[in-house]
Amino acid sequence: MSQSLDIAVIGATGTVGETLVQILEEREFPVGNLHLLASGESAGASVPFKGRNLRVRDVADFDFSQVHLAFFAAGEAVTRSFAMRATAAGCSLIDLSGALDPADAPSLVPEANPASLDALTAPYRLTSPSASAVALACVLAPLGDLLKPQRLSVMASLAVSSRGREAVTELARQTAELLNARPLEPRFFDRQIAFNVLAQAGAPDADGHISLERRLAGEIKQLLGLPELRVSATCALAPVFFGDSLAVSVVAEQPVDLERVRERLAKAPGVEFVEEEGDYPTAVGDAVGQDSVYVGRVRGGLDDPSELNLWIASDNARKGAALNAVQSAELLIKHYLSKILT
Amino acid sequence: MSQSLDIAVIGATGTVGETLVQILEEREFPVGNLHLLASGESAGASVPFKGRNLRVRDVADFDFSQVHLAFFAAGEAVTRSFAMRATAAGCSLIDLSGALDPADAPSLVPEANPASLDALTAPYRLTSPSASAVALACVLAPLGDLLKPQRLSVMASLAVSSRGREAVTELARQTAELLNARPLEPRFFDRQIAFNVLAQAGAPDADGHISLERRLAGEIKQLLGLPELRVSATCALAPVFFGDSLAVSVVAEQPVDLERVRERLAKAPGVEFVEEEGDYPTAVGDAVGQDSVYVGRVRGGLDDPSELNLWIASDNARKGAALNAVQSAELLIKHYLSKILT
Numbered sequence: 227m228s229q230s231l232d233i234a235v236i237g238a239t240g241t242v243g244e245t246l247v248q249i250l251e252e253r254e255f256p257v258g259n260l261h262l263l264a265s266g267e268s269a270g271a272s273v274p275f276k277g278r279n280l281r282v283r284d285v286a287d288f289d290f291s292q293v294h295l296a297f298f299a300a301g302e303a304v305t306r307s308f309a310m311r312a313t314a315a316g317c318s319l320i321d322l323s324g325a326l327d328p329a330d331a332p333s334l335v336p337e338a339n340p341a342s343l344d345a346l347t348a349p350y351r352l353t354s355p356s357a358s359a360v361a362l363a364c365v366l367a368p369l370g371d372l373l374k375p376q377r378l379s380v381m382a383s384l385a386v387s388s389r390g391r392e393a394v395t396e397l398a399r400q401t402a403e404l405l406n407a408r409p410l411e412p413r414f415f416d417r418q419i420a421f422n423v424l425a426q427a428g429a430p431d432a433d434g435h436i437s438l439e440r441r442l443a444g445e446i447k448q449l450l451g452l453p454e455l456r457v458s459a460t461c462a463l464a465p466v467f468f469g470d471s472l473a474v475s476v477v478a479e480q481p482v483d484l485e486r487v488r489e490r491l492a493k494a495p496g497v498e499f500v501e502e503e504g505d506y507p508t509a510v511g512d513a514v515g516q517d518s519v520y521v522g523r524v525r526g527g528l529d530d531p532s533e534l535n536l537w538i539a540s541d542n543a544r545k546g547a548a549l550n551a552v553q554s555a556e557l558l559i560k561h562y563l564s565k566i567l568t
Numbered sequence: 569m570s571q572s573l574d575i576a577v578i579g580a581t582g583t584v585g586e587t588l589v590q591i592l593e594e595r596e597f598p599v600g601n602l603h604l605l606a607s608g609e610s611a612g613a614s615v616p617f618k619g620r621n622l623r624v625r626d627v628a629d630f631d632f633s634q635v636h637l638a639f640f641a642a643g644e645a646v647t648r649s650f651a652m653r654a655t656a657a658g659c660s661l662i663d664l665s666g667a668l669d670p671a672d673a674p675s676l677v678p679e680a681n682p683a684s685l686d687a688l689t690a691p692y693r694l695t696s697p698s699a700s701a702v703a704l705a706c707v708l709a710p711l712g713d714l715l716k717p718q719r720l721s722v723m724a725s726l727a728v729s730s731r732g733r734e735a736v737t738e739l740a741r742q743t744a745e746l747l748n749a750r751p752l753e754p755r756f757f758d759r760q761i762a763f764n765v766l767a768q769a770g771a772p773d774a775d776g777h778i779s780l781e782r783r784l785a786g787e788i789k790q791l792l793g794l795p796e797l798r799v800s801a802t803c804a805l806a807p808v809f810f811g812d813s814l815a816v817s818v819v820a821e822q823p824v825d826l827e828r829v830r831e832r833l834a835k836a837p838g839v840e841f842v843e844e845e846g847d848y849p850t851a852v853g854d855a856v857g858q859d860s861v862y863v864g865r866v867r868g869g870l871d872d873p874s875e876l877n878l879w880i881a882s883d884n885a886r887k888g889a890a891l892n893a894v895q896s897a898e899l900l901i902k903h904y905l906s907k908i909l910t
Contacts, residue, residue, distance in 0.1 A: 377872075379800070381723030381815040383765050397763075398747070405744055421739075422852035423725050423806055423813040425865050425879040429846055434867030434877075443870045456871040458721070460815040460879070464765055465807055471765040473723040473802040504771055510764035523767050525776030528785045529798040530719075535776075537767040537802070 229567060230258035231559065232293040234317070236308065237300030238262035238282050239271050241387050241394070242322060246299055246548035247275050253552060256559070263288055265304050290315035294566050295558075297551055298323060309351075318350040318558070318566055320551050324441045326353055333445045335360050336553045337496040338367035343557060348565045352554055356438060357470055357546025358382045358461065359445035361538050364519040366476070368494040370450055372486055373534060374479035377456045378446065383464040383471040384427050385509065386419060388542050393419075394467055401465070415463075424463040436461060469509025470546065472538040481531035484524065491521055496545075499524075506537060513539040517549055571909060572600035573901065574635040576659075578650065579642030580604035580624050581613050583729050583736070584664060588641055588890035589617050597894060598901070605630055607646050632657035636908050637900075639893055640665055651693075660692040660900070660908055662893050666783045668695055675787045676896045677702050679838040680709035685899060690907045694896055698780060699812055699888025700724045700803065701787035703880050706861040708818070710836040712792055714828055715876060716821035719798045720788065725806040725813040726769050727851065728761060730884050735761075736809055743807070757805075766805040778803060811851025812888065814880040823873035826866065833863055838887075841866075848879060855881040859891055 233250070237243040243264075250257055262273055262282045269284035285304065290296060290312040298305045302325035309326060312319050321331055331351035332342050346352075355363070362380065366373075386393040392414050400420035403410050410418055417424070428436040443457035464471065491499040500507040500522040507513065507520030520539040527533025540546050559566060575592070579585040585606075592599055604615050604624045611626035627646065632638060632654040640647045640663040647667035654661050663673055673693035674684050688694075697705070704722065708715075728735040734756050742762035745752050752760055759766070770778040785799035806813065833841040842849040842864040849855065849862035862881040869875025882888050901908060 377819075379721040379817050381802070383725060383804070383806070401743060402747055405740070405747065417850065417853050421808050422811075422850050423808060424850060425813070425815075425848040425881075430865075430867075434865060435870060440870065456869065456875070458817040458869060458872075458875055458877060460723070460817075460865075460877065462725075462813070462815065462879075464725070466763050466765060469764075471767070471804070473767075473804065475721050475800040475802075477719075506767040508759065508764050508766060511759050523772075523776060523802075525772075527798065527800060528777060528782065530800075533798070533800055535800060535802065537804075539767075 229563065230256040231295050231566065232259040233257050234261040234263055234288065234290065234293045234296040236263045236285050236296060236298045236304060238273050239264050239268040240299060241391055241543045242547040243299040244273055245543050246297055246551060247273055249548050249552045251276055255552060255556070261288065261293060265300055290317040293317055295319065295555060299551070313349050313351065316349050318348065320352045320354055320554055322354045322547055322551055324353060324356060326351065328353065328444065328448060333359070333448050334554045335363040335449055335550060336557045338363035338449045339451065340557060343561050348562065350558055350562060350566070352558065354547065354551040354554055355445040355449065356441050357388065357540065357542035358442050358472060359449060360546045360550045361470065361472060361519045361540035362446050362474065363449040364494065364496045365491070365521050365536065365538055366450055368490045369487060372490060373476055373482065375452060375455055375476045376479060377477035379458040379475040380442065380460070381473045382459070382461045383423070383466070384461055385466045385468050385470055385542050386463060387468050388427060388470070389463070397465055397467060419463060420465055422465060427461045427463045466509060468541060468543060469514040470540050470542045471509050474536040474538060476534045477530070478532045478534060482526055482534045484526055487534060488524055491524065497521055507539040509539045513545070514541045515544065516541060517545060519545055571905065572598040573637050573908065574601040575599050576603040576605055576630065576632065576635040576638040578605045578627050578638060578640045578646060580615050581606050581610040582641060583733055583885045584889040585641040586615055587885050588639055588893060589615055591890050591894045593618055595894060597898070603630065603635060607642055632659040635659055637661065637897060641893070655691050655693065658691050660690065662694045662696055662896055664696045664889055664893055666695065666698060668693065670695065670786065670790060675701070675790050677705040677791055677892060678895045678899045680705035680791045681793065682899060685903050690904065692900055692904060692908070694900065696889065696893040696896055697787040697791065698783050699730065699882065699884035700784050700814060701791060702888045702892045703812065703814060703861045703882035704788050704816065705791040706836065706838045707833065707863050707878065707880055708792055710832045711829060714832065715818055715824065717794060717797055717818045718821060719819035721800040721817040722784065722802070723815045724801070724803045725765070725808070726803055727808045727810050727812055727884050728805060729810045730769060730812070731805070739807055739809060761805060762807055764807060769803045769805045808851060810883060810885060811856040812882050812884045813851050816878040816880060818876045819872070820874045820876060824868055824876045826868055829876060830866055833866065839863055849881040851881045855883045855887070857886065858883060859887060861887055
C-alpha cells in the first residue's frame with residue numbers, strides 16, 4: 227500500500243495504547259503522521275515508535291481534523307468526551323473502551339464478523355470489543371453453524387493488567403510484601419489480590435452485574451450474530467499480570483460432534499488449538515505476547531451430549547485489545563481507503 | 569458425651585490430615601486413643617494433639633481392630649489399599665479421597681443431606697466429598713425446592729494446597745524466583761503456576777475430564793438428591809495457597825425469586841452470606857481458617873430470569889475436607905454410637 231494515513235492514538239501511555247503503537251510498527255501499518263495523545267497528567271511522557279521517542283500530548287488540545295483515523299485506548303470517560311469531536315472533524319475511529327452505542331459503532335473481530343463492515347458510512351466508527359469477547363469470538367465464530375449455541379457460560383479469570391498499569395504494580399508490591407512476611411496494606415484494590423481471586427473486576431450495578439460482564443454478553447451476541455443466545459458471565463480477577471483465562475461452556479442445539487469441533491478449531495484463523503495428550507494452553511505459558519487466541523480442553527458434557535466445554539487463554543492487552551483494533555483498522559482501510567483519505 | 573472413641577487418622581502429616589487432628593481437638597471430639605498414621609516415608613514424623621506430639625506410624629503395620637473409627641485423609645491409593653482391611657476389622661470409616669464406591673460409602677455433608685445416614689449399616693462407611701462439592705452442597709441444598717435446578721455450571725479456581733504440601737511450597741518458590749527475576753525451572757507442576765492459571769487440576773481421562781470434575785459432578789448430584797441434574801465442571805488451579813473460589817451458574821425450572829434466595833442463604837447452616845453494597849467474599853480475605861462457606865454475588869441471569877449466578881469461597885482443607893469429615897463423624901456417632909462402640 228503506497229498511501230498512508232495520519233493516525234492518533236488516545237491513551238498512548240497505557241498498557242493497551244503502548245502495545246498498540248508497537249503493533250502499528252510491527253505490522254508496518256501505513257502510518258503517515260502519528261499523534262500520541264493522553265488525558266491530563268500522562269501528557270508530556272514519550273513513547274517509542276520506529277526508533278524515535280514521540281512526545282505524548284494532551285488530547286483536550288488536539289485538532290482531530292489533522293488525522294484520518296483515531297484509536298481510543300483510554301477509558302470510557304475519555305471516549306465519551308472526545309469521540310464526538312473526532313467524528314465531527316471527519317475522523318474515523320476505533321474505540322476500545324466500549325463507551326459507544328453498538329448501533330453507532332459496531333463491534334468488530336476480523337476473524338469473526340468481517341461482513342459487519344459492509345453497512346458502515348463515513349466517518350467510520352467501530353468498537354474493538356472487550357478482550358474476553360475478542361477471544362471468545364475467535365473461538366466460537368468458526369463453530370457457529372456446527373453448534374447453533376443456545377446458552378453460553380463464561381467464567382473469565384482476568385489478568386490485573388485489565389485494570390491498568392497501577393494494578394500491575396500493586397500485584398507485584400503485594401506479592402513481595404507477603405513473601406517477606408510484612409503486613410499488607412492494600413492500595414488500588416480494596417483488598418488482597420496477591421495469592422487471592424477477586425470475584426468481580428469492577429463495581430456491580432443494582433442487579434449485581436459488573437459493566438464488563440454486560441459488555442461481554444452484549445458483544446459476543448453481536449459478534450456471533452446470535453441475539454437470542456443466553457449468556458452467563460462472571461469476570462473475576464486472578465493474581466496474574468498479563469493474560470486472561472476463560473472457562474467456557476456452550477449448550478448446543480443438538481449433540482456436539484467433537485471431532486468436527488477439533489477440525490474447525492485446528493483451521494480457525496487467529497486461533498491456536500492445543501491438544502496433545504494431557505496438554506492445555508495457559509495465559510502466561512502460551513498466550514502472552516502472541517497474536518493468537520489459545521484454546522484447549524475441548525470436551526463434551528459430563529451429563530449432556532449437547533454441551534461443549536473449552537478453555538481459552540489470550541493476551542488481554544495484545545490480542546484482546548491492541549492487535550484486534552489494528553487488525554480492524556487494516557480491514558477498514560482495505561474496504562474504504564479512498565473514502566477515509568478524502 | 570461421656571463415652572469416647574478410639575480413632576485413627578490416615579494421612580496425618582498432609583495438609584488435610586493435620587487440620588483434621590487440630591479440629592478433633594478444637595471441637596472436643598470424644599477421642600479416646602488417637603492413632604496417627606501415614607504411608608511409607610511420612611511415618612516417623614510427629615503431629616501435635618492436646619499439648620503432646622504424637623508419633624505418626626506406618627499405616628501398613630496398623631491393626632484396625634484397635635479403633636472404632638478411621639479417617640482416610642491420604643490419597644485414593646491409600647484408601648484403596650487399606651479401607652477393606654479397616655472394614656474387615658469392624659472399624660467404621662470416613663474417606664476423604666473419593667476412592668470408594670458411592671453405593672458403599674455415600675457422600676455426606678451434614679448441612680445438606682443428613683438423612684442419608686439413616687440407611688447405613690455397621691461398620692459404617694461414609695465419603696466426605698471433594699471440597700468443591702462440600703461448598704456447593706452447603707449453598708445449594710437450602711435452595712433446592714426453590715430452584716429445582718436443571719443445569720449447574722461450576723468453574724472452580726482451586727488453591728494449590730488441593731494438590732498437597734509440595735504444591736504449596738512450589739508456588740512460593742516459583743513466585744520468589746520470578747520476583748527476583750531468576751529463571752524459572754518448574755518442579756512438581758509441569759509448568760509455571762506463579763502468576764498463571766492452570767486449566768486442569770490433574771490429568772484428564774480419554775474424554776478430557778479430570779477425575780476431580782467427575783467426582784464433583786457425581787457428588788453434588790447425590791448430595792442434592794438430583795440424579796438428573798446436568799453438571800458442567802471445570803477445576804482449574806489458581807496461584808493461591810489456601811481457599812477455593814467457585815463461579816456458579818444454575819438454571820432453575822422457572823424464574824428465580826432472588827429475594828427468597830437471599831433469605832434462604834442468610835439463614836443457611838454453615839453458610840456466611842456476604843452482600844453489603846458492592847462487597848463480596850474472597851477465599852483469602854474471608855474463607856480461609858473459617859468453618860463456614862462464604863457466598864456472594866447473588867444475581868440473576870443477564871438474559872434468562874431462570875438463571876441464578878453465585879460466587880462461593882471456601883477453605884478447601886478445613887471446611888471442604890477436614891471439618892466436613894469431623895462433622896460427619898459427629899453426626900454418625902449421634903446416630904449410631906452404641907453400635908460403633910460394640
